[in-house]
Amino acid sequence: MEVSKEQILEEKIDYLKTMCKLKGMRVTPQRIAIFKEVAKSCEHPDAETVYEAVKHKMPNVSVDTVYRTLSSLEEMDMIFRVDNQLPKARFDADKTPHHHFLCTQCNEVYDIFLEPGEEIPIPKNADKFGRIKDINVQIRGICNKCLEKNSK
Amino acid sequence: MEVSKEQILEEKIDYLKTMCKLKGMRVTPQRIAIFKEVAKSCEHPDAETVYEAVKHKMPNVSVDTVYRTLSSLEEMDMIFRVDNQLPKARFDADKTPHHHFLCTQCNEVYDIFLEPGEEIPIPKNADKFGRIKDINVQIRGICNKCLEKNSK
DNA sequence: TTTCTTGCAAATTCTTTGCAGATTA
DNA sequence: TAATCTGCAAAGAATTTGCAAGAAA
Numbered sequence: 001m002e003v004s005k006e007q008i009l010e011e012k013i014d015y016l017k018t019m020c021k022l023k024g025m026r027v028t029p030q031r032i033a034i035f036k037e038v039a040k041s042c043e044h045p046d047a048e049t050v051y052e053a054v055k056h057k058m059p060n061v062s063v064d065t066v067y068r069t070l071s072s073l074e075e076m077d078m079i080f081r082v083d084n085q086l087p088k089a090r091f092d093a094d095k096t097p098h099h100h101f102l103c104t105q106c107n108e109v110y111d112i113f114l115e116p117g118e119e120i121p122i123p124k125n126a127d128k129f130g131r132i133k134d135i136n137v138q139i140r141g142i143c144n145k146c147l148e149k150n151s152k
Numbered sequence: 153m154e155v156s157k158e159q160i161l162e163e164k165i166d167y168l169k170t171m172c173k174l175k176g177m178r179v180t181p182q183r184i185a186i187f188k189e190v191a192k193s194c195e196h197p198d199a200e201t202v203y204e205a206v207k208h209k210m211p212n213v214s215v216d217t218v219y220r221t222l223s224s225l226e227e228m229d230m231i232f233r234v235d236n237q238l239p240k241a242r243f244d245a246d247k248t249p250h251h252h253f254l255c256t257q258c259n260e261v262y263d264i265f266l267e268p269g270e271e272i273p274i275p276k277n278a279d280k281f282g283r284i285k286d287i288n289v290q291i292r293g294i295c296n297k298c299l300e301k302n303s304k
Numbered sequence: 305t306t307t308c309t310t311g312c313a314a315a316t317t318c319t320t321t322g323c324a325g326a327t328t329a
Numbered sequence: 330t331a332a333t334c335t336g337c338a339a340a341g342a343a344t345t346t347g348c349a350a351g352a353a354a
Contacts, residue, residue: 026328039245044261046240062336079245082252082261088198089236093191100234101281109196109234110281129253129262130295137289143282178308178353214311
């Protein structure tokens with residue numbers, strides 16, 4: 001039993017509508033159209049690409065609505081950023097293998113050092129795409145400091 | 153036999169000098185000072201923080217030198233960005249577990265789907281820092297398209 | 305001396321914000 | 330009706346660039 005891409009997309013949009021209602025957010029044509037663009041693309045589009053695509057169907061949308069909507073869709077976990085979690089670039093000179101915990105609330109970065117013998121394997125399919133330089137694991141979540149702050 | 157942090161830092165700076173010479177880049181006091189700041193910090197500083205720190209020792213440095221130097225240090229693999237590999241935010245609505253190959257040359261993003269049974273384990277120490285929401289694995293490298301382009 | 309780098313200033317790019325009118329529940 | 334959302338325009342933040350003087354090889 002085959003399920004078409006259109007059907008899957010419609011299901012996703014239904015889910016979006018449900019989630020909007022659940023969170024007290026309005027279901028607006030802009031929100032649907034913007035989500036649709038991200039959901040049907042495999043290209044990890046940026047804000048401007050989404051804007052251009054949506055404009056075809058909806059010539060009056062504005063860039064700022066796209067930015068605002070992408071942010072709210074992200075907040076409700078309907079989409080996420082491939083990269084650029086942090087508002088500005090942050091640098092690290094520590095070349096020993098370690099990974100990072102990123103707090104999505106306060107943007108703090110914590111180093112995660114692996115225990116002896118522990119190792120993050122590189123996905124088998126990764127080298128299909130080119131020559132690998134390094135692997136970077138980001139764990140996203142809410143840090144203890146923010147959790148405590150929120151509970152008050 | 154203990155090795156002090158200062159000794160390690162000095163070794164790193166020696167390595168930087170060697171690398172500069174190797175790549176035909178000048179060893180300038182700004183470059184040393186900027187690298188030193190990133191190398192000695194555990195805070196994953198942003199460009200402005202580095203700038204402020206360097207300004208204490210070197211009141212005439214400019215922000216743009218810091219930006220330029222951070223980029224060149226990154227290019228020579230002396231430092232790296234914790235996040236913000238891509239010049240602008242890119243979005244993904246695919247919630248099935250998959251990871252990304254980021255080409256550091258053309259900024260293209262490729263989806264890496266895991267094979268059946270394959271799984272990226274969450275580092276044991278990760279939940280020390282807070283409540284985990286998701287894990288995001290970035291494989292950085294040069295994609296096939298760029299490799300081919302470069303070989304010509 | 306030759307090439308690379310810096311500081312200055314200005315520009316660019318990406319993203320966010322204030323507000324009034326329009327839209328949704 | 331009451332709250333949210335949009336489009337417009339303008340602002341804001343982060344980062345980049347052109348250029349002439351300065352510094353390194």
